[in-house]
Amino acid sequence: KINSIEDISVASLTQNFIVERGQKLAGVRIIPLTTREENLIQIEDLCLEKGKVLEIKKYKKLKAALVTTGNEIYKKRIQDKFGLVIRKKLEYFKAQYIGQTFCPDNIEEIKKEILHYKQQGADLIIMTGGMSVDPDDLTPGAIRESGAKVVTYGAPVQPGNMFMTAYLGNTVLLGVPGCAMYYRTTILDVVLPRIFVGEIITKEDFIKMGEGGFCLNCEVCRYPQCFFCRYLLHNILNNTPTLILPLRGGKNSLLLYFY
Structure with missing residues (x-):
């Protein structure tokens, strides 16, 4: 304007x-x-x-917990690799880390730990493991059984398609797919800053992430100094073409537009 x-x-x-x-x-x-x-x-x-043209929001001091599911990890047949990755991300936001619990592939056990951390005052519970569509992957079902209101199970972002977000009262539940172990930047890195400033993320927010939601997996990751999940809300709402990315290729370079 x-x-x-x-x-x-x-x-x-x-x-x-x-x-x-x-x-x-x-x-x-x-x-x-x-x-x-x-x-x-x-x-x-x-x-x-x-109203405001620009606004800077400070990160809030949130209590965060981690629930890791899977029989092999629970029975110590394999080592958990998720915990360190998630804790490093939480340290950036100076979150108060409550702890990590390991659960077998059992909906009631997973649900019990969700409710336990909720009672401990957790503002954010991150769930790892059991997030695929395999019959023995039960984390999404446990999140639903906890009484949480599911915002989305699945998002148009790669890496991070099988991401889940739900709210149990004021507590945010995030189901994180396995890609977060192997990729430096995923949908989790897009969502966490918004959670730590107190935003309530909606289904519409996730839908809009599809524009720019395809990570190029650059050899040297420079996120957030890149286009990943940088959608232009005004252009989407008004159905006008949006310039997304110059594709480098000398005299044959192209410009990609969305309509």
């Missing part, structure tokens, strides 16, 4: 971008150096009507 006003140029970082103290967020310029006062008044009126 502001950029539709004559002479005015506003450029910003993208939506839901992780920023650090002292980092520049946006730049504003009058393109011909001067403009009519009525244009500035129009901007002021627009901001008064619509």
